[in-house]
Amino acid sequence: MNQNSRSRYFEKSERNETWSGIPVETVYTPDDVSDVDYAKTVADPGQYPYTRGIYDDMYRGRLWSRRQITGCSTPKLTNERLKYLISHGENAINVICDQPTQIQIDSDHPWAEGSVGRAGVPVTTMQDVWTIMDEIPLDETSTMLTAHSPLTLPSYLLLADHQGVPYSELRVSGVVTPPTVSAPVCLYGGRLSADQQGIPWTAVGAEGDDILSSVQHKRMKEFADKLEFIIKNCDKMYPANFNGYIIRETGVGAVEEVAWEFARAFEAFDMLTKRGLDIDQIAPKVSFTFSAMIDILEEVVKFRAARRVWARNLKERFGSTDPRSLRLKFHVNTAGVMMERQQPVINIIRAAYGALAAVLGGTQSLQVAGYDEAIAIPTEEAATIALRTQQILAYETGVTATADPLGGSYFVESLTDKMDEEMQKVIDTIEGMGGMSTAVINGYIDREMEKAWLKVQQELEDKKRIIVGVNEFTIPEDEDADIEAYHHQVDFDLVHRYIEDLKEFKRTRSQTEAKAALEALRHAVESEDPEILCFEMECCKAGCTTGEVAGVRRMGVGLPYDPMGVLEYPFD
Amino acid sequence: MAEQKIRVVLGKIGLDGHDRGIRMIATWLSKAGMEIVYMGTHQTAERVARAAVEEDVDVIGLSFQGADHIPLVRMMAEQIKANDLEDRLLVVGGNIPRRDIEVLKEMGVDGVFPSATPMSVCVNYIRNNARKRRK
Numbered sequence: 001m002n003q004n005s006r007s008r009y010f011e012k013s014e015r016n017e018t019w020s021g022i023p024v025e026t027v028y029t030p031d032d033v034s035d036v037d038y039a040k041t042v043a044d045p046g047q048y049p050y051t052r053g054i055y056d057d058m059y060r061g062r063l064w065s066r067r068q069i070t071g072c073s074t075p076k077l078t079n080e081r082l083k084y085l086i087s088h089g090e091n092a093i094n095v096i097c098d099q100p101t102q103i104q105i106d107s108d109h110p111w112a113e114g115s116v117g118r119a120g121v122p123v124t125t126m127q128d129v130w131t132i133m134d135e136i137p138l139d140e141t142s143t144m145l146t147a148h149s150p151l152t153l154p155s156y157l158l159l160a161d162h163q164g165v166p167y168s169e170l171r172v173s174g175v176v177t178p179p180t181v182s183a184p185v186c187l188y189g190g191r192l193s194a195d196q197q198g199i200p201w202t203a204v205g206a207e208g209d210d211i212l213s214s215v216q217h218k219r220m221k222e223f224a225d226k227l228e229f230i231i232k233n234c235d236k237m238y239p240a241n242f243n244g245y246i247i248r249e250t251g252v253g254a255v256e257e258v259a260w261e262f263a264r265a266f267e268a269f270d271m272l273t274k275r276g277l278d279i280d281q282i283a284p285k286v287s288f289t290f291s292a293m294i295d296i297l298e299e300v301v302k303f304r305a306a307r308r309v310w311a312r313n314l315k316e317r318f319g320s321t322d323p324r325s326l327r328l329k330f331h332v333n334t335a336g337v338m339m340e341r342q343q344p345v346i347n348i349i350r351a352a353y354g355a356l357a358a359v360l361g362g363t364q365s366l367q368v369a370g371y372d373e374a375i376a377i378p379t380e381e382a383a384t385i386a387l388r389t390q391q392i393l394a395y396e397t398g399v400t401a402t403a404d405p406l407g408g409s410y411f412v413e414s415l416t417d418k419m420d421e422e423m424q425k426v427i428d429t430i431e432g433m434g435g436m437s438t439a440v441i442n443g444y445i446d447r448e449m450e451k452a453w454l455k456v457q458q459e460l461e462d463k464k465r466i467i468v469g470v471n472e473f474t475i476p477e478d479e480d481a482d483i484e485a486y487h488h489q490v491d492f493d494l495v496h497r498y499i500e501d502l503k504e505f506k507r508t509r510s511q512t513e514a515k516a517a518l519e520a521l522r523h524a525v526e527s528e529d530p531e532i533l534c535f536e537m538e539c540c541k542a543g544c545t546t547g548e549v550a551g552v553r554r555m556g557v558g559l560p561y562d563p564m565g566v567l568e569y570p571f572d
Numbered sequence: 573m574a575e576q577k578i579r580v581v582l583g584k585i586g587l588d589g590h591d592r593g594i595r596m597i598a599t600w601l602s603k604a605g606m607e608i609v610y611m612g613t614h615q616t617a618e619r620v621a622r623a624a625v626e627e628d629v630d631v632i633g634l635s636f637q638g639a640d641h642i643p644l645v646r647m648m649a650e651q652i653k654a655n656d657l658e659d660r661l662l663v664v665g666g667n668i669p670r671r672d673i674e675v676l677k678e679m680g681v682d683g684v685f686p687s688a689t690p691m692s693v694c695v696n697y698i699r700n701n702a703r704k705r706r707k
Contacts, residue, residue, distance in 0.1 A: 099587040099638050114643030115587050250592060341667075341687050374687060375669045376639065453592055454599060461691055470688045482670040490639070564614075 014464075019295035020253025022418060028410035036413050041308065041420075045362075045403040049311035051304050051416065052404035053362040054327035059400035064358075065092035065142050065365035066390045067331065071120030071377050073490050074498050075131035078121040081380065082136060090387055092142035094367060095132060096120040096377065102148045103563060104550035107499050108506075111564045117495040119377055123148070124502055124547070126540035129155035130162075139169035142365070144241070144331070146174045149546040150553060153226075154536040167233045173287055173331075174241035176226045215557045218528060220271050225530045227272070231281055238287040238329070240268075248291035249337045251453030254302040255419060257291060259426035260445065262310065264436040266427070269318060279318040283325030292354035292361075293335045298415070299354070300406055303330075303361030305419035313427070331365035332358035339373035343469035344481055347371040352389050359399055360406055366390055502545070509543035515571040517542035518552045525556025578702040580631040583611030583620045585648065588638035593666055593687065597633065600691040604699065617644070621651035624660060630702040632657070636666040642675060649679045659705045663698065665689070 017023050025032075036042060043049060046056030055061050068085055070093065072078045082093050098120040100112035106124045107116045116122050123129060129152060133143075138160055145152045153175040160170055223240075230239045244261035248254070265286060272282050290306070292299050310328035314320040334354030339347045348371045355368045368386035370378025378386065394400060406412045430439045439445050459465040466472045521535040529535070539549050551561040551569060561569040582598050584591060591613050602608050609627045611620060624632050634648060645664060652658060664676055665685040673684045682701065685694050 099640070103587050105587075111587060114640045114647075115638060118639040119588075375667055450595065453596060457596055457691060467688075471690065477670065480670070 018254070018298040018415075019293055020255060020298060022255075022298070022415065022422070024411075024415075028414055030410060032410050032414040036417065041417070042407065042413065048315070048323075048326060049308040050327055051308045052407045054307065054329065054364075056403070058362060058403035059359075059394075060403075063394055063400065064363050065331070066090050066387065066394070067092035067094045067142070067144060067365050067367050068383050068387055069094045069096050069333070069367050069369075069378070070383070071096035071098070073117035073121070073495050075121055075123070075128040077491070077494070078132050079134050079136075081383070082132070084380065085383060085387060086136070086141070088384060088387055089391055092144070092365060093136070094144040094146075096146070097148040098122050101546060104149065104546055105562070105564065106502065106545050106547035108503050109547060109562075109564070110566055116499060118490060122498065123151065124545045125505065125543065126151055126155040126158060130159050133159055138163065138165045139171070142171045142173070144174050145172055146241070150536060150549045151540055151544075151546055154533060154540045157533075158537055158540055168235045170234055171236045172234075173238035174289075175237070176223055176230070176239045215559065218525070218557045220268070221275070221528055222525075222532050223268075224272050224275050224277060226533055227282065227285065228277070229531075229533055231285060238285055240286045241289055241331075242286065243289045245289045245291040245333050245335075248293070248335065250449045251337070251456050252449055253452065254293070254298055255422045255426055256448065256452070258302060258306045258309070259423040260430070260436065260439075261288060262306075262313070262423070263427050263430040263439070266313065266317070266431070267435040267437060270435070273318070279314070279320045280322040280325050283314055283318070283320055284322060286329075287364075288328065288330040290330050290332050290363075291335045292332050292358040294338050294350055294353055296353055296357045296360070297406075297412065299357035300361045301412055301415045301419050303358070303363065304404070304407075304412070304416045305423060306330075307362075308416070308420050309423045309427075329364050331367070332361075332363040333367045334358065334369045336369050336373045339369050339371070340467060340470050341374040342474065342480055344371050344374065346469060347373065348385055348389065351386060352393075355389055355393055356397075356399070359393055362404060505543065506545065511571075513542040514539075514544050514548070518544055518548055518571060521549065522552040522556045525553055578606040578631065578699065579609065579627060579629040580606050580633055580698065580702075581609040581611060581620060581623050581627060581629045582633045582635070583615040583623075584613045584635050585615045585617050585620060586636075586638065586640050586644045587614065588636065588640065589613045590637035591635075593637070594633070594635035597635070597665060597691065597694060600695055601698065604695045606698070617647040617651040620648065621655045621657060624657055625655055629660065630706060631661045631663060631698055633663045633665070633698075636664065636668065639667065641666070641668055642672060645676055645679055645681060652680065659707045661698065661702050661704070663694075665694065 015024070041049065042051045044056065045053035045058055066089065068090055070078055070081050070085065072081050078095065098117055099115040100107055100109060101120070101123045105112055107122045121132065133156070145156060156172065156175070157167065160167060227239060230237050242261045242265050244257045247260050248257040269279060269282060273279055290303070307328045311326040314326050320326060334351045338350050338354070351368045351371065355366060358366050368389045370382030370386050372379055372382045399405065430436055433439050433442065433444065456465065460467065460471055463471055517539040521532070521539050524532050524535040536549060548570070554563070555561050555569065561567065580601055582594055584594055598608050598610050609623055609629060611623060620632060620634070634645065636644065641664065652662065662681050663683040663685065664681050666687060668676070668684055668686045670686070676684050683697050
């Protein structure tokens with residue numbers, strides 16, 4: 001004991017850089033901020049360039065949305081969990097789909113075996129979306145429906161029709177995916193589906209780039225059409241959500257997280273403005289998802305710098321004048337990647353620090369990871385603790401009382417300038433290559449990611465980076481806690497019944513109507529019809545499924561029906 | 573004569589695309605002097621088994637993140653039997669809850685390395701066990 005405790009008495013901090021590797025001095029003084037021009041680069045909250053926050057009163061005006069990620073084995077169980085969380089004080093929702101849905105294949109696809117309902121909820125029909133949203137007021141619940149299934153948006157709109165809720169009252173984000181090739185391609189769905197658009201990289205081969213760019217052109221037009229529809233009809237929607245969180249989860253630093261996703265957004269803006277859309281029509285409808293890692297101050301600085309970089313680029317590069325465009329709106333997930341399997345309960349503390357960073361950084365919306373994140377979609381207990389973590393922050397700690405409480409700190413302001421500079425450098429590098437799609441296709445993004453994670457892993461192996469319970473302060477495996485609830489989380493009987501019901505549904509629907517709707521959609525995609533969304537709504541009504549709708553959408557742009565290459569188009 | 577290098581096939585079977593773990597282990601095993609047949613994501617058990625036969629590997633390594641390890645490893649075990657590969661070392665890494673480790677071992681997995689296992693532990697295990705059963 002003694003040797004250890006003696007040496008620990010004299011311990012000192014070895015840290016001289018942030019998590020992302022930005023050097024940090026022992027102390028910061030007024031000298032470090034002597035060239036900061038408050039009015040120009042910092043400014044009051046609510047004032048350009050919004051470094052200190054996008055609203056003058058921040059949380060005194062409105063608290064952030066408390067939005068826990070939810071996805072249980074079936075749509076019905078997911079709906080029950082959502083209602084449970086809402087009854088405990090959650091005011092916004094975020095639904096995550098299972099692997100087959102993310103890849104856009106049906107639950108009865110041969111490749112889906114073993115994956116249905118495991119890491120999220122399956123969505124194969126319109127009824128699934130309706131079941132998930134059952135008894136949840138559409139006009140009062142900020143809803144994040146990441147567009148994994150092409151049925152999501154059309155089914156949601158049809159539900160609004162059914163309930164008599166006007167489209168202008170719907171509060172949804174993330175329902176259309178900007179079709180620029182993105183880094184998430186390397187993570188969710190892997191190289192198989194470019195940006196969840198079902199573009200099979202493995203199938204395109206040597207002509208990959210040509211096909212990708214043709215597909216991307218068509219998808220971009222469709223994205224713009226849908227965006228226009230939403231701009232005209234759905235005032236409270238934030239249809240396009242750019243996800244920097246997924247980028248960060250790969251192991252890269254805070255600078256890349258923001259800069260890569262900004263580069264991706266700017267590429268989309270370039271294409272959309274070339275089409276004749278005004279930047280101030282598009283940008284107000286865009287939001288971001290970011291991560292909050294464990295290095296609290298670096299994360300706060302990241303959010304501050306991101307707001308400034310965004311506002312400056314929108315103004316100077318895109319000529320935007322509308323404050324609604326210049327304000328960077330974002331949701332934060334506390335990092336899943338910092339949650340560890342070992343001693344899982346202590347993850348509650350890590351998530352709380354991430355949440356604190358997000359709120360001190362002025363987020364509009366927050367998801368706190370469950371303490372079981374390292375092995376599962378949150379169990380009910382983990383989800384409840386995560387929600388309570390948000391509520392303690394919101395109601396007990398007092399951090400909500402004043403906007404940007406860390407603004408003016410010598411360290412924070414100095415690091416904000418540094419990070420702004422680094423982010424801009426990375427954006428410029430990517431744009432110099434021709435944009436984010438090029439940077440993904442030419443391998444730059446992948447190489448940078450690999451470099452980052454190999455460096456982090458080497459530092460963990462060498463204990464230059466300490467993670468409590470993982471490479472220091474460990475306990476024997478057999479004394480560690482296992483997360484019991486995980487083992488009871490997937491109800492295999494219910495999943496089995498869900499798949500059987502789906503098969504029965506497909507058998508008993510009107511095949512003539514389903515075929516007619518799919519054919520019409522396919523022609524609409526082929527002819528680049530501006531109202532593809534209407535054709536998708538008809539498909540929903542006719543009982544077409546995620547795999548079928550995604551399949552004809554692929555055929556319409558010249559790709560195979562099935563991304564896995566095993567199913568034929570059923571109506572040929 | 574120098575000892576022949578240990579040959580390892582690495583892949584992810586099923587739909588999940590989280591490949592950070594398996595790419596990392598590929599780097600570390602190859603730094604340790606092993607020969608890697610890297611198959612990447614979206615493989616089937618059948619394809620991995622075929623590669624194991626064709627490439628004459630000593631070790632089959634799979635990685636999982638999507639909570640689908642039990643049904644997918646069961647498929648792999650069937651393919652191992654069908655292709656007479658039972659003398660090869662089968663290792664699994666990734667997002668594996670503790671209680672599932674025993675279940676996987678009963679299916680014939682030799683070593684299970686849950687997330688955040690140090691790379692050195694995986695490398696040493698494979699180095700010491702790669703050819704123990706090899707006919």
